[in-house]
Amino acid sequence: MALIETKNLSKNYHLGASVVHALASVNLTVARGEFVAICGPSGSGKTTLLNLMGVIDAADEGEMLFKGKDVSGLSDNHKTELRNNSIGFVFQKFNLIPVLTALENVMLPLQIQSISPGIAKTIAMDRLKQVGISDFAGHRPDKMSGGQQQRVAVARALVINPSLVIADEPTANLDSVTAKSIIDLMHDINRTQGTTFVFSTHDQRLLDRVQRKVILKDGRINGGENNG
Amino acid sequence: MANWLKIAFGNLLKNRRRSLVTIMGIGIGFVSVSLFYGYIHNTYDGLRNAAIKGEGIGHLTIYKKGWFLKGKFEPDKYMFTDAELGKVKAIAKTDENVVLVTPQLSISGLVSNGKMSTIFMASGVVPADEQIIKGDWGKFRPVQGEKLSEKKEYGVEVAQDLAAILGMKPGSNGVVMATTPDGQMNALDIEVAGVFDTGTQASNDKYMRVPFSFAQSLYETEKADRIVVLLTDWQNTEAVRGDLLDKLNKAGLECEIKTWNELSQFYSKVRGMFDMIFMFIFSIVFVVVSMSVVNTMGMAVVERTREIGTLRAIGVKRSGISVLFAMEGALLGFIGSVGGAVAHTLLCIAVKSGDLSYVPPGNSSSVPFIVDLLPGSMLILAFFLISLSLFAAIFPARRAARLNVVEALGHV
Ligand SMILES: Nc1ncnc2c1ncn2[C@@H]1O[C@H](COP(=O)(O)OP(=O)(O)OP(=O)(O)O)[C@@H](O)[C@H]1O
Ligand SMILES: [Mg+2]
Numbered sequence: 001m002a003l004i005e006t007k008n009l010s011k012n013y014h015l016g017a018s019v020v021h022a023l024a025s026v027n028l029t030v031a032r033g034e035f036v037a038i039c040g041p042s043g044s045g046k047t048t049l050l051n052l053m054g055v056i057d058a059a060d061e062g063e064m065l066f067k068g069k070d071v072s073g074l075s076d077n078h079k080t081e082l083r084n085n086s087i088g089f090v091f092q093k094f095n096l097i098p099v100l101t102a103l104e105n106v107m108l109p110l111q112i113q114s115i116s117p118g119i120a121k122t123i124a125m126d127r128l129k130q131v132g133i134s135d136f137a138g139h140r141p142d143k144m145s146g147g148q149q150q151r152v153a154v155a156r157a158l159v160i161n162p163s164l165v166i167a168d169e170p171t172a173n174l175d176s177v178t179a180k181s182i183i184d185l186m187h188d189i190n191r192t193q194g195t196t197f198v199f200s201t202h203d204q205r206l207l208d209r210v211q212r213k214v215i216l217k218d219g220r221i222n223g224g225e226n227n228g
Numbered sequence: 229m230a231n232w233l234k235i236a237f238g239n240l241l242k243n244r245r246r247s248l249v250t251i252m253g254i255g256i257g258f259v260s261v262s263l264f265y266g267y268i269h270n271t272y273d274g275l276r277n278a279a280i281k282g283e284g285i286g287h288l289t290i291y292k293k294g295w296f297l298k299g300k301f302e303p304d305k306y307m308f309t310d311a312e313l314g315k316v317k318a319i320a321k322t323d324e325n326v327v328l329v330t331p332q333l334s335i336s337g338l339v340s341n342g343k344m345s346t347i348f349m350a351s352g353v354v355p356a357d358e359q360i361i362k363g364d365w366g367k368f369r370p371v372q373g374e375k376l377s378e379k380k381e382y383g384v385e386v387a388q389d390l391a392a393i394l395g396m397k398p399g400s401n402g403v404v405m406a407t408t409p410d411g412q413m414n415a416l417d418i419e420v421a422g423v424f425d426t427g428t429q430a431s432n433d434k435y436m437r438v439p440f441s442f443a444q445s446l447y448e449t450e451k452a453d454r455i456v457v458l459l460t461d462w463q464n465t466e467a468v469r470g471d472l473l474d475k476l477n478k479a480g481l482e483c484e485i486k487t488w489n490e491l492s493q494f495y496s497k498v499r500g501m502f503d504m505i506f507m508f509i510f511s512i513v514f515v516v517v518s519m520s521v522v523n524t525m526g527m528a529v530v531e532r533t534r535e536i537g538t539l540r541a542i543g544v545k546r547s548g549i550s551v552l553f554a555m556e557g558a559l560l561g562f563i564g565s566v567g568g569a570v571a572h573t574l575l576c577i578a579v580k581s582g583d584l585s586y587v588p589p590g591n592s593s594s595v596p597f598i599v600d601l602l603p604g605s606m607l608i609l610a611f612f613l614i615s616l617s618l619f620a621a622i623f624p625a626r627r628a629a630r631l632n633v634v635e636a637l638g639h640v
């Protein structure tokens with residue numbers, strides 16, 4: 001069974017009288033352990049698709065199956081629990097909680113699961129080590145560089161052992177060297193732990209070693225290639 | 229939990245100035261309510277003591293049923309005989325709240341120093357019982373000269389302005405005249421034993437206290453027109469009144485019982501006014517605190533929209549977001565209340581060490597200005613303000629919880 005399967009997934013925005021087809025009948029399957037890049041020009045629907053796959057947005061038409069189950073009928077609380085237990089997020093602007101330290105930020109998804117602080121701390125610390133940023137465990141986000149913050153964000157996404165990590169333009173706010181190191185980090189984790197990643201980017205240079213590319217245009221899949 | 233508190237607390241610290249303004253608003257609200265409450269609490273205590281002990285009306289006063297309507301015309305019929313007094317005493321003493329049961333006889337007439345005369349009103353009281361009723365109040369408003377005594381039946385206490393009008397001081401002699409219930413004129417010699425301050429201007433120029441037996445002699449009666457009951461605690465006044473009335477009625481004694489606050493109109497009037505001012509201050513604080521918390525938390529929700537989106541994405545439910553912001557509001561209320569309690573305590577100490585006094589309207593002399601420190605009331609007030617802040621924060625918190633996750637994440 002595929003991890004994610006979309007069937008004729010569509011999402012429209014109404015701007016006055018005109019309708020924008022942000023996503024039009026997208027059929028896409030992502031298997032467990034894949035490392036998938038969504039690319040395409042600005043406005044092609046990358047963010048819309050990732051939001052639907054991350055279960056933070058609802059489609060207008062079609063189905064979005066997560067582990068074989070359609071998520072569209074789930075209540076808000078069930079969707080939230082699903083995200084908390086199975087989906088990690090990495091954002092373009094890092095989105096760490098400013099008043100918490102790196103370690104506390106990484107602990108947060110576990111504490112939402114009501115895991116005791118002691119255990120959460122141990123697991124979170126391991127994740128910080130894994131992304132190479134354990135020295136900054138006690139630092140607040142505003143005392144860290146963009147690259148460091150994004151590493152913390154990756155650790156936060158991974159701390160729950162997610163089935164899926166969604167990353168919408170995780171490198172757009174980083175310089176090219178740091179951007180590459182973040183993609184490499186995600187790639188390493190994908191290879192060593194089999195975590196599924198779906199991310200979007202504008203940057204062609206980052207896509208050399210990517211196993212699978214999905215290219216969007218005007219809300220439709222406009223091709224793709226599979227190097228794996 | 230610890231991390232949630234840290235988010236709430238950390239954000240308050242982050243917006244230090246805004247939080248401080250809100251917290252100060254809550255703290256000032258706390259102090260104004262609690263200081264005024266401490267002041268009126270002290271004033272009520274003082275007025276209550278002035279009535280019960282100073283005026284000597286005790287907690288309950290028992291009259292024969294009909295005394296107020298018809299007692300003026302047929303006083304004898306509505307007065308207590310010795311036998312009835314004994315019965316009432318026996319019944320009242322069965323209540324463990326009752327400390328003392330004592331007869332009194334109010335008299336009025338003319339008092340003369342030999343050259344001039346003026347009207348007077350006096351309570352005829354049992355001297356020993358009067359001392360028990362006065363208790364520690366006696367030290368607050370001491371009698372100059374001698375107190376009433378069983379041994380010297382014609383020795384009376386005269387209010388200070390009345391003594392001044394008649395040029396009397398302890399040791400002076402005079403005469404009192406009155407009409408007896410039978411309609412006879414009667415006159416008796418007096419000697420001023422002591423001079424005292426009634427506490428109010430209105431009564432200081434006509435009031436006297438005389439021994440009960442002297443009042444009876446002047447009125448040529450063996451009876452008492454009222455029976456005063458002293459209790460262990462004023463809080464039991466109403467309860468004992470009900471019980472006692474029942475028991476007296478069952479024993480065939482048709483009576484009516486007035487409480488100290490029914491008889492002391494001054495207390496009721498002052499209390500009515502102060503209670504209204506208190507409600508007024510309280511309402512203002514209520515509105516100011518809830519509005520400033522709504523405002524502060526509303527701004528916090530707008531500023532932290534992206535943070536809310538992030539928390540929702542990583543798995544915080546709507547209810548969790550609500551709780552987070554409500555908790556932040558409650559935290560404002562908590563810190564404000566703690567600050568207010570500290571400020572109240574310091575101000576109380578300052579007022580006490582300042583040894584201030586003032587003359588309230590209608591009073592004949594100054595009373596100390598004291599603000600009571602009431603930990604129990606302050607705790608209730610703190611609890612109230614914390615709950616108020618929490619409830620005020622719920623409106624913005626619910627708005628935060630309802631935000632669309634995608635839109636919130638896109639917020640800059
Ligand atoms: N909230 C919205 N209201 C109206 N139109 C929207 C909204 N969000 C997205 N769109 C439109 O939907 C289309 C797809 O947008 P989307 O953000 O998914 O594109 P994208 O590929 O992520 O673009 P970019 O590379 O700029 O991030 C665009 O035409 C966009 O204008
Ligand atoms: Mg986008």
